[in-house]
Every structure is written in structure tokens, then in C-alpha cells.
Amino acid sequence: MSPVTSRAVELGERTLARAAFTYLAEPADPALGALLGICEPEEILAAIKADMLPGTGPGCGDRPASRAALELALARWRMRLPTLPGDADLAAACRDGIRLVCPGDPEWPSELDQLGPARPYALWLRGSADLRLRCRRSVSMVGSRATTGYGGHVAGEIAADLSERGWAVLSGGAYGVDAAAHRGALATKGITIAVLACGVDFPYPAGHAELFAAIAADGLVVSEWPPGQHPARMRFLIRNRVIAALTCGTVIVEAGERSGALNTARHAAELGKPLMAVPGPVTSAQSAGCHRIIREWGACCVTCAADIIEMLSPVGTADALPSAGGPDPHPDLRPHEDLRDDLDPDSVRVLDALPARGGAGTSTIAVDAGIEIDTVLRCLGVLAGYGFIERGDGGWRLRRST
């Protein structure tokens, strides 16, 4: 083997081999996926370099595929051997904020293991956020590139709400809904993750170079392809399975009948992940795909961030989940007795001073509660804001639901 740098040694033989696969094979290559199930990565790489059929050595058990298929695959991989950078260069790629995460690493999101043989060989990351941690509370939001004003608005609003409540928003970094989702999350200083179909250092579309930089600042730009790789049509479809697998659920905002977002939706459905769609006008061709997956695939119809969080949280825990400083998604669902504990003593006294039936004027409340009028006015604001009381005939009165 060629001399290695200290950094490459740090990366480890196994990591280097997996990095090499991202150059040599297209992701989800069935032959390589099957081989990785039975052989160690470094052995496979050594075999490819030596022009030997991998998976035929001792201890490999049955060959994963027919010999003919394996030979074809070997030829395919060897074709790209000249493009494989040396170990030193591979290590050099892991600079400038770019890093590599492999299966078995602490940061590797175990959700990806559901993909089986189609599991990514490794993921290239740009940005410092922890991928595994962020994906535990994350939603993918994808949709049409040619979005209407409605789609862009809804995607941005929902993404902003989600990120405000501590959920990471994951999308594909394309124009339209993807960009709106990323920007919405960025607007509330939330974490957002872009999964690209090209190198993490290659801005595609070019107009999103700044967007990707902003995403990488706090969130992550993720790719299965090594730095410098250009996108290709097929790569977008291959990439979509990662988007679906990484997150807790997938939301489709505005997808036409033939939108690529439906491909992501199919992956999510196949993986058994919650699939959601935001409805649009029934007359809009841009929302036809959303309506179809609601009708035919049983996607859940969602209209706001709270709907999505409710869908993704275990039954009964939607409101108990810690939120990142944001407001509760369903304030009305919290039992009033709990809310009462949040009230200051004055507000509780004012609340108790309100008659059980009918209303009371401000001064009457003040006299009954024994509190001066300015404090009563403040407490009335608090109580009205929390929904304990409302204005009705005869002044302030208790809300019926309380």
C-alpha cells in the first residue's frame, strides 16, 4: 500500500475502504451491498485492487451473487480505480469542515441500517452538528421544485414552526419546496439538514451556494458521493431513499403527479415510516401528487407543524416532549390544572374571584379578590392569554371549557 499520512492512519483501514467505495461504486450497488454483508470492507477493496473476485476467499461462505454478476461488477468498479485518490488525498478531503461517517461510528444514524443492502457505504458530511442526534427528532420535507406561492409559503411556515419546537428539518437542497423548508428552518435559527446528490462541496443548484453555506454553519450538508462529484439524474432518485430513511417521517408539500418527491414518499412508505402530505387546492396540478398519496397510499393529511409532531410522537406524549424553548404545540390540550400551577398567586386569586356563572366587572373582581385594580388588569391579561377567561355579557367570565 502507498504510504499513508498520520491523519489517514487515524481514519483507519476500514474507514478508508468505505471512503474508497463511495468513489468506485454508485450507492445502492446490489453486488457491493451484498458483499459488505459478508466480508470486511478492507478485504473487498484489496480484492478489487488485485483484480480478484471478492467474496471468494476463505471464510466468506456462499457467494452472494452469481459469479457472472460479480465479474461484471468487478469490471465496473475497476473502471473507476484511476479516479480513486490516494489515501493521502482521501485524508486531505476530510478537511475544510468536511468529514466522513461510516457504519459503526458513534455518529452513524442507525436508522440507515433499515435500508439493508442498499445502506450507504459511508456519508460525507459538511457542518459540525451531530447527524445521529439530529436525526432522532427530524422530519423530511420535500416537494416540487416548481412550486406555487402557496407551497413555498406553507413549507417555510411549517419548517419554521418545526425547528422552533426543536425538530430538525431535512430536505434535498433543490429549488422550490426544498429551499423553502431549509430557509424556514434557518429563519428560526433551527437545525436543518440538506441531503445532496453530489459532493457536499459542490453547490448544485449553483444558486444555492450561499444557502448550503448557511445550512452547514449550524446544520449539516450530507451526501453519499465524495467531494467534487457532480450530480446526475439517477443520483437524485438513489439519494431519496436516504432522505426517507434518516428521519422520523416524511412530509410532502406540493408534488405533481410525476414529481420526484413521490419517489421519496414511496421509500418512506416501504420503510414503514410515517408518510404525511400537505393538501392543496384540488384544482392545482402542483398538489395532485399529494392528494394521490393521501388517497392511495394512506398518507396522513397534515396542515401544520403541530399535526406533524402529533403524528411522529408516541401516543399521548406529543405535548410531554421537551421543546427547545418554543411554545407548546397544543396549548389547548394541556390540562388546565397543569396550567394553573404556572399562574402567579395574584392571577389565581383573580381567577377564584370570578363568579361561577355569568360575568363580573373589573372593579367587582378587584374588590372580591382584594387586589388593587392595576394588578387585576394585569392578571386579567394573563388569564385571558392562557384561555381561562374571556369577555362576555356582563364583563369577564370563565371560559366554558374550564
Place this chain on the structure above:
Amino acid sequence: MALARTHSVALIGVTGQVVEIEVDIANGLVGMILVGLPDTALREARDRIRAAIVNSGEQWPQRKITVGLSPASLPKRGSWFDLAIAVGVLAAAGKVPRSGVDGVMFFGELGLDGRLRPVRGVLPAVAAAVQAGFGQVMVAEPNAAEAALVPDVRVIAVSSLTGAADWLRGTPGLHDGWPVTELVGGQLPPAARALGARSSRDGAAMTPDLAEMLGQSMARRAAEVCAAGGHHLSLLGPPGAGKTMLAERIPTILPRLDTAAALEVTSIHSVAGTLPPQVPLLTDPPFVAPHHTATKAAIVGGGSGIIRPGSASLAHRGVLFLDEAPEFSRDVLDALRQPLEAGEVVLARSGVTTRFPARFTLVLAANPCPCARAAGLAEGCHCSPSMRRRYLGRISGPLLDRVDVKIELEPVGRKELLNDRNFAESSQTVARRVVQARERTAHRLRGTPWRLNAEVPGSELRRTWPPAPGSLRVVERSLERGQISARGLVKVIRVAWTIADLAGKPCPTQDECAIALGLWLGIRR
């Protein structure tokens, strides 16, 4: 050469421009012509002046008289150039010394018998003359007190052309019955001061007081906030709940006008001719309540000849109360949007564009439904919800957007009436707090174009003056529940600032935001 030069002032809105009047007497066909864009009233001056001069015992020059008003391009309207022209004729004919008319501004309308009549707009005219360097003004006697409001001017009050000629000849009061009074501007004589500086607050028994709003503690609080922050107010409630009563009491808690503001307000009322006689200086904030049949011109000002200020300008620095607001025509209400935004009315007419200041506190009052029967009673109203919605919907959204405080008034029950006696405060007490709050606001807003919280735009409010961290918790909660909109949030913050200023706090905390939210949520939805 028989040429004389006198000066008067043309008024455009409340700003004056000095007009030079040249009178030339030459040989030719006997007669008098006026040049320099005079209007009809001014063209008639010819006949008035001739009769006045002859009836004053002076001699009318039987020659060709040419009167030029310059700048010639400025349209001149009204009858107050009479005195200047008549004096010019006398001076050109050598009847009064030409040197005597220099440096004097003449302002008055002549009767056929030579008496001098009072005119409108004396205050802004005299102010313009002083600004242009004139030290003396000659006005009709009833206008003298008003003219003397302007500092650094000598006011010569005459009651007839004879008196004016006597003064110009250096023999004031020569003819019996036509005395000449001289006043020094800015120093009202004691008698005039007592009358002129009349304040409604001095006659306590007569004036309305906020304490009379018994049983309406929220409404009193809202009025105080509006007075302190300059916020516009919307009142909703059935007849008899006290909407008009509350609106009338807002001027009593507004700060007294300072000298500059008082002169500004008095100028507008002077031009409109609504200045009470013998009460030249308005020091109380005006309260203007136009009837709902008022036309657009009556509200924002207008007129074809002389452009007169409308209710919006008459309410400058005071309160404009629109009772039964939905009954006003949509045009009229929407015409108020521009003055609400800019603080002045801009009226463009052919040849001249007029500006009237119009920075007022708008108070809208409405019944909850067109039938205006008290809700909740057995004989209560039969209006359908859609009728009610349509009725209130007649007040356009952009207008309501400017309203920061909305409250609902209800007929007061006996219990509330009794309980509220503990809390009612007099106008005087509240006014003191309002003055202090306004000082704090002005101090905080120094270096900005705004002086009141209501004037600060929402974007600036969010950027430069956010409330204390964490204080918006309840308000955000309310936003989440859909009780208030994002726009409502800005208004709550703005009102919270005023409440903080009233309480003497450097920044709104959770308490102030909660009070502001309570005021905002205090209407039925």
C-alpha cells in the same frame, strides 16, 4: 409719479405669504383696475374701497388707478386686502405720507361706510408678516387680541379707515369715535390674558371629569393609555354605555398645549373662523365631533375658493371623535387614512397645494349592531350575525389597523358601580401621570422623528425597542391560541411601552405586556 406700495398677506392653508400691493395713479380713463390673480371677492374690493374712501370723508382720485398684487402668479382670495389697497390709494394720492406705510402690514375688510371688519386667519397672517421682517401690523379692532399673540410685533388696532388714516398721518385718534389702540405682541394685557388664557380646567364644576366614568375601570385605563401614548381608540358598545362620555373626557387628561402647539392650533381655528371671540389663544386640546353625515370636504378640509381646514385639522393636537363610525360614508373614513399616516392633510387644487396640520387622536365609536338596542335584554335586537358583521365591516381594515386600543363598553351593573367607587380617579390625577409618561416617552425617543409611542412604526419597535426578554410569554401563548394576530402582537407591544412609561419603568416587563394583552382581549369576539 404717483405710486405707493403697501403690504398684506395671502394665506395658503395656515401658511402666509407676504403680498406686495402697488397702487399707481396716472392720467387716463377714470377707473380702477386690479391685476394679479384676484378672485371674485377681491375683485369686488374695487367698489367697496371706493365707497369706503368716499364715506370716510376722503377724496377719491378721479384718474386711472392701477392696483397690482404681486407675486402675480399666486392666486389671492378673500376680502382682507381691502385695507391695504385703500391705504395704498390714499398714499398714492398723497393723502397719507408714503413713508408711513412702510414696514406696516395691513389686514382687514372694509365696509361701505369705512368701518374695518374682522377677518379670519389673522394669527397665521401676522406670524408670516413677522417672519418676513414686518414690525407693525394694522388689523381690525376685534382681531387685535389674536394678532397680539405673536411675539415681537406692534399691533395697531383700528376700527375704521378714518382711524387708520389718522394713525398714518401721525395724529391717532384725531377724529372722535375712531380710537386707535396699540398692543405689543406676546404680552397680553391682564384683561385679555384672563379671557384669552381661559381654561376649561379652571372652572371645575362645569367641566367633565374622568371620575364620572364610574363602573368603567377598563375604559378609564384605556383612555389614560391613549392619552399617554397618542394611541387611537375604538369603542364598541350599546347606546348609553358611555362611549361619548368617555371620548369627551379624553381631552381633560391630555396635557395642556405648549405655546408652540397652542399657536399652531389657534392658527388653524383662526383660518376656519371657529375661534371664539375674545378668546384668542386655545390652550386646551380641542375636541371635535363631526356628525356622521359630514362630507369628505368637511372632515379633511377643502372648498373651491378659499380652502378651509376640516374637522381632522380642527382636531389637531386634540381628539377627533367619530360617533356612530359605521354610519360615516366609506369615502370619508378612508380619507382619514392619509392624515393618520402623515399627520397633515395635503389638499391639491388648481394652482395651489395646501397643507393643514392634522395630528389628532382618533376615537371611533360604534354600536355592535345597526338597530342599536341593548343586547341581552328581552326586547333585544333582531339583527342577524351577518348584519352585525356587515355593519362593523363598514369601517375599513386599513383604518382599524391604525387603532391600537379597542375596548367594549357595557351598561354598568349596580354592583360594579358600587365597587368601582374605590378606584375612580379624577382627570387631574390621571393627567399628571399622562404628562410624566409623555416626558419619559419623549426622553426615550429623543433623536428620532417620533414623540409618542403610537407614532413608532412596528418594524422599528421590534428592532430597537423590544420588551424585556421573556416578558412576551403570555402574549405568545395568546398568539398560538389564535386570539391575536401578528399585527395584534405589535399593537400589544406598543401599548405595553406606554403602560411602562406610565408606570415609570425603563422597559415593559411581563406585567405591562399582560395589561396590554388584557386591554386587547377585552372585547367580545
